[in-house]
Amino acid sequence: MTDNVHALKHENIAQALAREIRTGKLKRGSRLPGEHALAARFSVSRNTIRSALTELSREGLISTRSGKGSFVTFDGRPLDDRLGWARALAAQGVATETRMLRLEKVEDPELAGRLGLASSSFFAVDRVRTLTDGPAVSLERSRIPAAGDLLDLPARGLLDGSLTATLASAGLHADHGDEWVTAAPLDEIDAAELGRSPGEWFLRARRVSWTASGELVEHVESRLDPLRFELHLRFGSTS
Template structure:
């Protein structure tokens, strides 16, 4: 059993990762029944409770569902996973778009006044010009809309470049911004909000009126504090799982912005 979690991870997590990889690769397709518990016990050489823990992880992630008396199946409508901390490193390695598994439709590219939210994140005045790239992302197989997105880049970085043109960029957008700015993305801040979709968002994403979305505002800065990009992503709340894995501090730490939940 080979996984990306390393040998220090609990066995059930390593098994979940192995099965998760097979689902993503299409070895186990939507609607497929997973091998019986006894077969998984024999394959991974672990106890039945360990297998049940692994399947519980996949159920919690929305990847599989158990049908009483029948077995465990890959969900037909499984959720997309976002692992924010892994995205930049993967794109630096393969030079692909951050969401290369989806089809990108660029619906606008050019200059527009910064909204209050974007201006606040960038440290500029509301109404100042920024380079904006708006997109809708679709499942490549079904053509179902999966995400509404937008990126906002300072004019001094992206002005008079191909980022003002309505074309899919040749590699991850942040790599293009790094090329133009001469600076590396160093720090990121994600602000997550769950809310009702606007009528326009509901129409684009195929939601019922009042449907719920998850909206993230992502601010990326260079080591010197320069804001290189502000981006927004909006997903139907019932189609996405947000996964954040990080080391847990072993010593007392103080934060300027403590958690309230």
């Protein structure tokens, strides 16, 4: 019975601190209060606090340095990526810069077949997004229709540097779609593009979006730094 109560206490404390970290109350790089202070705050023993901190460390939210304390290592935020990553990050107050890796027409019969499209012509728009004066946080490989008002895209480039704005200007507005998210270690190619080490774990996302009339808007595969992004699923009644 005692072990179960202890486990419940440390899990509740870990969840409370995790909420403060995820909502930004405890920001990346900030030092958590010491074990004595946390024990007093939650009216538990230091052993219970240590168990809670271990749980937070396992979740990648903090790191503990011997003799110095525990520090927040997570600054991920739930983002509405329907806006595009740049605008979604900006809405959260995160300044980013984007480096274009590729903007050219490609033929991809396999992708066209998978999406049920008659044309296998796409524009490849590959970009790396970095924090201003900071590390790379995402690698995005988009495939969009090489048709209609987008035919001269390689010559004129993205509208205001934004793929979302460019698609909207061509009348392509995402109405519905699907997204899949897994986690996997970076291969050598992705690691080199991101300036990271091969084998480092990143989120791997694949999203397909369509207009209300069923036209393809975008197929994008992304590699996302798990310390900067999190998956947010909503379920149940909102009434």
